[in-house]
Amino acid sequence: MYTALYDARAVGDLVPAARVRTSFLQHAPLRSRAFRLYAPLYPRAFESFDLSAYDVIVSSTTSWAKGVRFRPDAVHVCYINTVSRFVFDAARYVGGFGAGMLARPLVARLAAWDVRAAQRPTRFVANSRNVAERVRRWYGRDADVLPCPVDVDRFTAGAGNGDYVVVVSRLLPYKRIDLAIAACALVGIPLHVLGTGPDERRLKRLAAGTRTTFHGLVDDAARNAIVGDARAAILPGEEDFGLVPLEAAAAGRPTIALRAGGALETIVEHETGAFFDVPEPASLAEALRRFDPAAYDPQCLRAHAERFAPPRFLARLRAIVDETAARG
Incomplete structure (x- = not known):
């Protein structure tokens, strides 16, 4: 499992540390409290992962993980929880960023990267029809719909x-x-x-x-x-x-x-x-x-x-991944 940052206290036993590969941001100071300040580095963090050993990549993302790079003959199924808010709701995102007008050029650059990165996955799976429509509108991509599981x-x-x-x-x-x-x-x-x-x-x-x-x-x-x-x-x-x-x-x-x-x-x-x-x-x-x-x-x-229990979600997601891998 690859992720930009990993906090064992937050994840608990869900994902053992031995299975996790983190990015260079794992060693950044104040990463847990000031993670928003590192936003300009997240694209580079995910693009830096070497996934050349894998035939199938499955990601779950709100912004960055869809931008991972992989072999031309591999497939990437991206489960997308939202279109990045700095793409379709930049004004409110800048306000939440805490830097006002100073953040606007940065947000514009991140939005441009985000749209480019959204062309990389082989297949998108959205958590709702609402998000699937945003994927179509902002990225020009189709997406299957598979609602989030509820434990x-x-x-x-x-x-x-x-x-x-x-x-x-x-x-x-x-x-x-x-x-x-x-x-x-x-x-x-x-x-x-x-x-x-x-x-x-x-x-x-x-x-x-x-x-x-x-x-x-x-x-x-x-x-x-x-x-x-x-x-x-x-x-x-x-x-x-x-x-x-x-x-x-x-x-x-x-x-x-x-x-x-x-x-x-x-x-x-x-x-x-x-x-x-x-x-x-x-x-x-x-x-x-x-x-x-x-x-x-x-x-x-x-x-x-x-109706939204995890077994139903996992069965459908596995079927989508297997179908995508078979198509190549």
Whole structure:
């Protein structure tokens, strides 16, 4: 397994260190805290891997891994989780980068590399129809669609006895946690936020005086307990796939999401969740007022999540890889 950076503490036993080959960035100072500053070097890091010994390469990427180089007679199946945000959403990406106007020339260069690199894989497999459409629009490539797997065994169906709603997310500007904070304040519903990220300080300032609790990173047991006892999970921003609604469903809880992006593929309206139509606090607040958690059956929610269990994903991915390798 090849990756730019490897943190054994974060990965645990999932990928043993002996199987991992890292790039020169593994030795960079402050790599775990300032990884965004190394963005200009990620293309070089992935292009530097020597994959000449391999007939078949399978990558999973949001940005960089699709750019690996390989033998002309080898094949590369790229599982793509999103089109790089600095390609289709440069303005918000620059804002999240933290350097404003100074970052624009850098982001433009990275976007140009990204589009070139997207021509290299033999075959793309997208995690949603939403992402497949972006691959077609921005890269001019077709993509199969294979939804992300959900490890349903990490969750048990909860009863939803709490009086709060929950957001599970990296704290980044485009995730729109600020919208959830404002909407819950309008309705007077407590909001629990699980996750950390660069936007945490700003969000805590916005949440001052509201009934918002920031839990930071939590282990699986705490996450399962908090999500399983919530009235609902909230997905306030547009997501490429929308994994949170499936994880919430595995814990027996519905999701209230923006009617956009991948959530349209992972939520069945009135069965596993509800939508709000406009990315504004008033629209989400109205959905929260209308929402009735008693209308959702935890066992039906769990059954919905099990449709995305890992064995189904792995069987389909293996079939795609075998078919691509046979074609050569």
